[in-house]
Amino acid sequence: MFMRLFHRRPHRVPVLLCALLALAAGALVAGPAAASPDPGGRFGPGDPGVLSAGAEVAQLYEDASAAAQQYETTRRAAKEQEARARRLEGLLARERREIAALRGDLGRIARAQYRSGGGLPRTAQLLLADSPEDLIRGQQAVWQADLAVDNAVSKSRRAEARLSADERKAAAAWHSLAERNGELAQLRRDIAAKLERALWKLQGEADRSVATGKCSKPVRLKQPKTRTTRAWVAPVKSYRLSAGFDSVGQHWAHRHTGQDFAVPIGTPVRAAGAGRVVSVSCGGAFGVEVVLEHSGGYYTQYAHLAAVTVTKGQRVRAGQWVGQSGTTGNSTGPHLHFEVRLTPKWGSAVDPTRWLKERGVRLRP
Template sequence: MRRVGFTRRYAVSVAVAGCLVVGASGTGYGAGPGSEAVEVERLYREAAAAVQAHEVARKAVARGREKVGRLRAAEAAEAARLAQLREVMGEFARGQYRGSGGGLGYTLLLVSAESPEQMMERVSLARRGGHATASLLTRVRESRARLARDRAESARVLGALKGEFARQSAARDRIEGKLKEAQERLRAAEAARRTAFAAAAAARAGKAGGGWAPAGGAPGPACGSGADVEPLGSRPRKPSDRAGTPKWVKPVDPAPMSSGFADSGGRWRHRHTGQDFAVFDGEPVRAVGDGTVHFIGCGDGFGNQVILRHANGYFTQYAHLSVFGVRTGQRVAAGETIGLSGRTGNVSGPHLHFEVRVTPQLGSGINPLPWLREHGVAL
């Protein structure tokens, strides 16, 4: 395929190209008539609320982990300080016992003084030693109290952290359940619609003497012919070998942005579910981070698409591709080319549609730009 380079002069004309219809169902044909469509919409709204709850819990978990880290560092420092104080106390006690530490030894030191001045000096030293001992004991008690407080706070934060983990897990389960139900309803509605379409086509063909065919054929997403995996150049080294390479990168570079997350208008049935990047046909599309290819194929309005699963539990989607460069189950590295940009699916022109999802299913997406910023990627 001929590669077309991106220049600033063409940025405006490319930016207007976008996803024509990517709604809750991911298709341009709707979820079904009447109450079925309303029910699907309700399920997607509930899934969206669960996604928000998941993100709130995730951020709380992240804050809790940071706080536990600080508390554990404080515990370790206080434990080391307490050990040092105890060592100093032991050494001080041994010194007092060997020298003027009280009892018979202390009395002998006073009696053996050669002058009243020397005796008073020894008394003063003994008193200072007593003050030092009392001060050390106070510091030990304070250190023990601080250590106990730190440990109690760590236990409290860890308990709260477990609760946030449970809430995050429950939110993920709700998302998956709602989206699974919505997609089952959509599949049933689509099957019924196609059956009705075929019956209508057969009836019309019979009336026309067998020579009639509906213009354009049966409805469905256009995926293009670039569905085969093609070699896209040399693969980068494994993540552990890539010294100095950032862990997370842009999906395309340069990355001129067009339609954003949650945009609405005439091009979408509902709201836009990802971030579009205004690139021409044939631009390299890169994995934003190390991961595994969870899905590759042609489906719904996204056309040719790749979905990656990352170690942090999130999924990233790369849609409207012209060519695939990876296979399902393949491990990829951050920055590795996984395909080439294109215009497959329901689009008005070439671009990359990029999503970050809580689950691999459409409907669990979050705003990709803040997520990328959290991972050190500025756009």
């Protein structure tokens, strides 16, 4: 959900917001492309102008993440600026009080000049002076009063001009920030709409593969930039745990043999550890699935996928993407069914949560 940009009266906001305009403009120029065709061939060989559904989904997830980060950056900057605005409003109010005081000073100076004869012509001052010394002192008082008036007028004018410029710049800054957040919000909506279409396109292709029992070619995805140094990882990075091992439910002939991770369609699925792909299949209750063999005589299964990114016999490392989540086979919604077995076949499962915990991977609820 998009958080609205807070609004304040533009003429009460300080000029420091102008610094945010450069940040916003730069981010907008460097903003994510809304699912442009595979720039730089990031998703492997093939026609660079056409993405597979799985690769398109992966790219749209990246674009959505980048747009969300930019939106949040702008939102946080605006919130920080609101705090600055509250602090600086006092300074603006003080500036206004100083201007009012200067105008009062001008009035007092003018009255003092009038009382001291500052308004009299020089001839009259000569006639009324009791002595040359009185004349000189009176003339000095007039000069000082004139200088004080000039200084006060100049200071008042500078303060008024500065205040007026600050208010104009602040109003422009708020307008630009509002436009920037509106553009980012629209960008996110556009990406979300394209992602929704791409997700169901991906799932539709997966369902057709399951119906025919024939797997599609592996999706060529750009692997994560950072490789984990851990020997074992959770099969998905962000998730919510749903059905657990040995659960009882109407969707299973016996008890549940794995741990389910509730994730959106198209979420990258990771190899829990280094190993070798022993099977890739696309039919039956598990839908599209991948089974890996690991050292120590254990196997891991990744089921109900929408796409796979590996082939049989391929070696994989811990954290490498082996597929994308979906809802194929006997599935009531998008999720990953993760299973740990003693053999590559169904019927030899062990508790995957405990198995991962023994290897230093604690699953969060």
